[in-house]
Amino acid sequence: MLGLFKNKSNSVLGIDISSTSVKVLELSRSGDKYRVEAFGEHALKPGAVVENNIQETEAVGEAIEKAVAHSRSGVKNAAIAVSGSAVITKTVEMDASLSDDEMESQIAVEADQYIPFALDEVAIDFEVLGLKENNPERAEVLLAACRRDNVEMRETALEAAGLKAKVVDVEAFAMERIFELLEDSLELPEDDPVVAIIDIGASNTSLNVLSKGQSIYTREQLFGGRQLTDEIQRRYGLEPEEAEKAKCKGGLPGDYESEVLEPFKDAIIQQVSRSLQFFYSATRFNDVDAIILSGGSSSLNGLAALMQDKLGTQTIVANPFAKMAVAGKVDASQLASTAPALTIACGLAMRSFD
Numbered sequence: 609m610l611g612l613f614k615n616k617s618n619s620v621l622g623i624d625i626s627s628t629s630v631k632v633l634e635l636s637r638s639g640d641k642y643r644v645e646a647f648g649e650h651a652l653k654p655g656a657v658v659e660n661n662i663q664e665t666e667a668v669g670e671a672i673e674k675a676v677a678h679s680r681s682g683v684k685n686a687a688i689a690v691s692g693s694a695v696i697t698k699t700v701e702m703d704a705s706l707s708d709d710e711m712e713s714q715i716a717v718e719a720d721q722y723i724p725f726a727l728d729e730v731a732i733d734f735e736v737l738g739l740k741e742n743n744p745e746r747a748e749v750l751l752a753a754c755r756r757d758n759v760e761m762r763e764t765a766l767e768a769a770g771l772k773a774k775v776v777d778v779e780a781f782a783m784e785r786i787f788e789l790l791e792d793s794l795e796l797p798e799d800d801p802v803v804a805i806i807d808i809g810a811s812n813t814s815l816n817v818l819s820k821g822q823s824i825y826t827r828e829q830l831f832g833g834r835q836l837t838d839e840i841q842r843r844y845g846l847e848p849e850e851a852e853k854a855k856c857k858g859g860l861p862g863d864y865e866s867e868v869l870e871p872f873k874d875a876i877i878q879q880v881s882r883s884l885q886f887f888y889s890a891t892r893f894n895d896v897d898a899i900i901l902s903g904g905s906s907s908l909n910g911l912a913a914l915m916q917d918k919l920g921t922q923t924i925v926a927n928p929f930a931k932m933a934v935a936g937k938v939d940a941s942q943l944a945s946t947a948p949a950l951t952i953a954c955g956l957a958m959r960s961f962d
Contacts, residue, residue, distance in 0.1 A: 620687040620774050621646075621679075622782075622957030623672060624950070625762065627657045628810040628834075628904075630671040631946075633953040634681045635932075637961050642789075643933040647943060647950065648679030654848070659830070660691040660812065662761040669768025676769060680937055687775035687956040688762045691812070691828065695778050696753045698722045704739055704747040711736075715751065723753045731756050731776075752778060775959045780816045780826045782955030783807060783902070787818055789928040789954075794898045804887075804896045805926075806880055807951065808903035810834045813876075815883040817896065825887050831879050833905035836872045843868060873908060877915050884919075895921075902926040902951040928954045 622633045634646040656667040700722065702711055715734055719727055730753045737748040754776075763773045783805050794803070805816045811832045817825040833855075841851035844860065854860050860868075880899070888894050899921050901912055906925050916923040927947040934940045943950075 619683050619960045620685045620957065621676070621681055621683040621771070622953040622955070622959070623675075623686045623688050623766070623771075624953040624956065625657060625662070625668060625672075625688065625765070626652075626809055627660070627812075628652055630668065630675045631950055631953045632672070632675045632679050632681065633950055633957045634679065634683050635954070635957040635960060641933065642931075643935060644929055644938050644943060645935045646679040646681035646683075647938060647946075647953075648675040648677070648681075649946065650675040650678065661758065662765060665761055665765045666768060668765040672765060672769035672771065676771070684771055685774040686766050686771045687777060687959045688766065688773055689777045689779045689782050689952060689956055690754050690758055690762070691779050691814075696723060696751075697778075698751045699737065700749050700751060701740065701746045702749050704745055706747075711749065715749075719751075719753070722751060725753070725755065729756055730754060731759050754778075775956070777956055777959065779807075779814065779952055780823050782952045782958075783814075783816045784818060784821070784823050785955040785958050786926070786928045786951050787821055787900075789931070790900055790924070790926055791821075793924055793930070794900075795922060796897050801897045802893055802895070803898045803900060804880075804884060805900045805902060805951075806883075806906070808832055808876060808901065808905040810904065813879055813883070813903075815880075815887065817887055817893075819893075825891060827883050827886055829879065829883065831875075832903075835875070836868070836905070839868050839872065840864075869908070873911050873914055876905065876908075876911065877918050880915065881919060897922075899923040900926050902948050904949045906948045907945075926951050 624631045629649055629651050631649045632647060636643045636645050650671045652671050653667055656664045662668050719732055723730055732753045735750045737750050740746045740748055759776050766773050800820055803818045807814045809832045811830060811834050813829055813831045815827045816823055837851045837855055840846060840855055841848055901923060912923045912925050925948050928951060929943060929947050934943060
């Protein structure tokens with residue numbers, strides 16, 4: 609069994625490995641108040657991570673090491689995540705009287721019923737969600753299985769940076785965890801609010817829908833901020849690194865906003881709308897009460913307001929650190945500007961307090 613859920617350590621460094629960078633975050637907590645103790649980021653060279661799969665462990669390990677050095681964190685245990693598309697989850701019923709060890713043994717025997725891979729190729733874990741309402745002698749148990757090589761590549765990259773993987777999580781669960789930090793920023797109905805978290809990365813956009821604070825639907829699609837970088841590169845004849853820098857820092861010609869940026873924001877809204885339609889067609893729901901935007905491209909100027917206007921759903925940009933204290937060594941302004949891209953790292957760092 610692999611620790612996809614359970615955390616035996618106290619303090620872990622949340623590490624988000626995306627296709628363009630490594631982001632690390634350390635949190636502490638006193639009562640119900642969190643504090644950011646450290647954070648850092650380091651860019652990945654192109655091709656080191658492709659579609660959530662690590663291709664070059666050495667390059668990723670080096671980036672992790674530099675991001676940790678930048679953060680000045682002394683924590684050596686890490687929480688990492690695999691993407692939802694790499695994980696199979698299934699809720700099953702089991703005898704509620706079984707101990708964790710007995711459940712583990714039973715799952716190991718019966719796992720081939722639920723997992724379409726050879727069992728020696730996958731890592732499996734489980735979490736008891738609770739007793740069935742109509743039959744308290746039965747427990748609902750969430751199984752999660754991931755191809756072992758997907759996990760091992762991440763563990764190897766961490767080891768190269770001098771760290772140990774204490775927790776291997778799922779990105780959707782990390783996003784679910786940060787909802788408690790953002791809930792007060794939204795106007796939600798008291799009974800069964802349904803919230804969509806949209807994470808817009810460089811090459812992937814994920815939809816994670818929560819009901820009563822728990823994930824009920826996830827979907828990923830190949831779309832992200834790299835499309836904007838590619839269009840800047842094509843239109844203005846820039847090299848990839850120049851285009852990325854111009855996208856973040858500015859200095860592009862006067863027609864950039866109307867000819868490139870606005871069409872890209874429209875394309876994001878179209879992708880989000882399409883993902884929500886898939887959700888509605890696959891479930892009993894036909895609406896969401898709110899949309900939370902995260903990821904690097906979510907903070908594009910005016911995107912949240914435009915999405916709220918076009919989709920008719922209240923929309924905010926995630927800042928999980930809005931009510932957190934910040935340690936003196938942390939650059940608070942840089943943290944605030946990077947906040948929407950740190951949501952997965954934040955959800956992973958929160959595993960310290962399970």
